[in-house]
Amino acid sequence: MIDLRSDTVTRPTEPMRRAMSEAPVGDDVFGDDPTVNRLEEYVSGLLGKEASIYCPSGTMTNQIGLHLGTSRGDEVILHEDAHIFNYEAGAPALLSGVQVRPVFGERGVVSPEALRAVVRPENIHFPRPKLLCLENTHNVAGGRILPLEGFAAVAAEARTLGLKVHLDGARLFNAAVATGVPAREWCEHADTVSVCSSKGLGAPVGSLLAGDEETIREARRVRKAFGGGMRQAGVIAAASLYAFEHHVGRLAEDHERARRLAEGLAEAGYAVEMPETNIVLVDVGNAGEFLAALAERGVLATPRGESAVRFVTHLDVDGEAIDAAVEAAAELSAYPLER
Secondary structure (H helix, E strand, C coil), X not given: CEECCCXXXXXXXXXXXHHHHHCCCCCHHHCCCHHHHHHHHHHHHHHCCCEEEEECCHHHHHHHHHXXXXXXXXXXXXXXXXXXXXXXXXXXXXXXXXXXXXECCHHHCCCHHHHHHHCCCCXXXXXXXXXXXXXXXXXXXXXXXXXXXXXXXXXXXXXXXXXXXXXXXXXXXXXXXXXXXXXXHHHCCCCEEEEECCCCCCCCCCEXXXXXXXXXXXXXXXXXXXXXXXXXXXXXXXHHHHHHHHCCCCHHHHHHHHHHHHHHHHHCCCEECCCCCCEEEEECCCHHHHHHHHHHCCEECEEECCCEEEEECCCCCCHHHHHHHHHHXXXXXCCCCCC
16 A cells, blocks of 8 residues: 555654664653653754753644743634644643634745734733744645745744744754755744654654743643653654654655656646645545545545645655556546546
């Protein structure tokens, strides 16, 4: 089966498994797991931040970042298609008691003008706007990169308006590899940054939140309250460390294979958005019927609405698998779907 549902479906490589089995461990809640400490130091350096904290998931790192940037009753501003708004189970309200204000923007972009238009003035009737959440790359927009210049501009506007900035950088390294702009240059414009080792980089679990030392010190208290305190976490942290050390540069292979997939699907007659990174969005007419028929041919993808599907390339899918996926989809181009 060729699994293109997500870049979270990867299996640990043999070197990664060895790193896990050989990892020295301690108790991370006490702060003495050497592998976790090494991972946090390494990722802090990559992102240009003073400190970071290792957590089980990107949802947790996003929600800790959001919690630290707000107080109960405050307002969080983000794009209407943001992962935090759509795919984190209502956690901003559930965990932090904050209101979310979605903003429209073309293909995942929140412009300075759009931000300025929704920030409420001080008034006893209004929630206080406190935090802007940005996403790079943007999942729903098909792995779109928010260019550094635009990112810096909206972050600067946020600060002018008195807001902090959180970056959901689950796939930030895809943006860095695709543009050649180091991840730390985006992170300069954010107070907190969440990055995943289990999306694209191939680790089985784990994300990190980075920020200044005081923020991350408080993040440890919040992580504990949210149920994320781990003990001998070095066993899994070793996989994340291996991923950051060895799998960032190879993201370029995923991007090339995504373009190869998109070009093949376009040649087969599908309406395809040419990808910037590793996510390919395709209009197939009837997503449910198409995906069922595609699965019968040994290829898995996910729906994106009623008429579109999403394919995501990753380290477990080589060029031969991409060609096979294109061939399977091409067989369906004449399939009697509502196109």
